[in-house]
Amino acid sequence: xxxxxxxxxxxxxxxxxxxxxxxxxxxxxxxxxxxxxxxxxxxxxxxxxxxxxxxxxxxxxxxxxxxxxxxxxxxxxxxxxxxxxxxxxxxxxxxxxxxxxxxxxxxxxxxxxxxxxxxxxxxxxxxxxxxxxxxxxxxxxxxxxxxxxxxxxxxxxxxxxxxxxxxxxxxxxxxxxxxxxxxxxxxxxxxxxxxxxxxxxxxxxxxxxxxxxxxxxxxxxxxxxxxxxxxxxxxxxxxxxxxxxxxxxxxxxxxxxxxxxxxxxxxxxxxxxxxxxxxxxxxxxxxxxxxxxxxxxxxxxxxxxxxxxxxxxxxxxxxxxxxxxxx
Ligand SMILES: NCc1[nH]cc(CCC(=O)O)c1CC(=O)O
Numbered sequence: 207x208x209x210x211x212x213x214x215x216x217x218x219x220x221x222x223x224x225x226x227x228x229x230x231x232x233x234x235x236x237x238x239x240x241x242x243x244x245x246x247x248x249x250x251x252x253x254x255x256x257x258x259x260x261x262x263x264x265x266x267x268x269x270x271x272x273x274x275x276x277x278x279x280x281x282x283x284x285x286x287x288x289x290x291x292x293x294x295x296x297x298x299x300x301x302x303x304x305x306x307x308x309x310x311x312x313x314x315x316x317x318x319x320x321x322x323x324x325x326x327x328x329x330x331x332x333x334x335x336x337x338x339x340x341x342x343x344x345x346x347x348x349x350x351x352x353x354x355x356x357x358x359x360x361x362x363x364x365x366x367x368x369x370x371x372x373x374x375x376x377x378x379x380x381x382x383x384x385x386x387x388x389x390x391x392x393x394x395x396x397x398x399x400x401x402x403x404x405x406x407x408x409x410x411x412x413x414x415x416x417x418x419x420x421x422x423x424x425x426x427x428x429x430x431x432x433x434x435x436x437x438x439x440x441x442x443x444x445x446x447x448x449x450x451x452x453x454x455x456x457x458x459x460x461x462x463x464x465x466x467x468x469x470x471x472x473x474x475x476x477x478x479x480x481x482x483x484x485x486x487x488x489x490x491x492x493x494x495x496x497x498x499x500x501x502x503x504x505x506x507x508x509x510x511x512x513x514x515x516x517x518x519x520x521x522x523x524x525x526x527x528x529x530x531x532x533x
Pocket of ligand 1: 296
């Protein structure tokens, strides 16, 4: 890095590292076209990550979110790529030394969607039905909803793979219904597969769901400057509050944790409401669900709201994975 003043308007030649699933490529191409429209020359570098290769085991058992980003970070480290586009939901809370989350873009629909050709919603599932999902968050929230309905006959079975794989497994008849992020389906033009979107009251989304994050090496200030126009402040503050909850709770794929922030009116000027839900992975405590509302005008206030919600979760009995559970 030299100390010369960077000309923020000068066109850059940049390479985006991306996973090769259809959704990851859509997201990388989306960023590519936005940057191209601003005069930059943008290439894509597609790569397969460990998370893409391991399809037979639940992600929570094999190492969590980092699995989808490590190879991309190595490409950034080695200078083979300049930026990596991620679903924010899949990004670890703590990035390795030298990397930063440089840009959060406007969020797509953050909600979860019910996909099924046999039944319109949870309420109309046939006896002994099978729902597919491998997300511990979705499992815990679905179990709570099924319990409310008195449906102890319904089974929840693991379902992994990228969006197309999961839809194919549904179509092959392995499940009566599956639950997926609405954002991914909409981005891939598969909105017609959505039978119903869950309200956050029914199925609270994961931290960052529906938002895209761009990761860079911290020393690439000229790249950060080129990305600045793509950032969406209302989304950034909302997901900062959500991610503060995940960070404090040690959030990973191995913990059923939901955190969802929504502006109560006009984004940025209205209060921000942050909801969180924590499920005991061992089923020893019932679901803990809390929320708080605050005026949030900057990152510090967003994180403070996150902290407030963490306190409420702890008061309700939520613990970090490493914390011993009181007898
Ligand atoms: N865990 C995989 C993943 N990561 C991001 C999305 C969807 C898009 C998004 O949330 O931005 C999905 C699929 C899903 O959860 O159904």
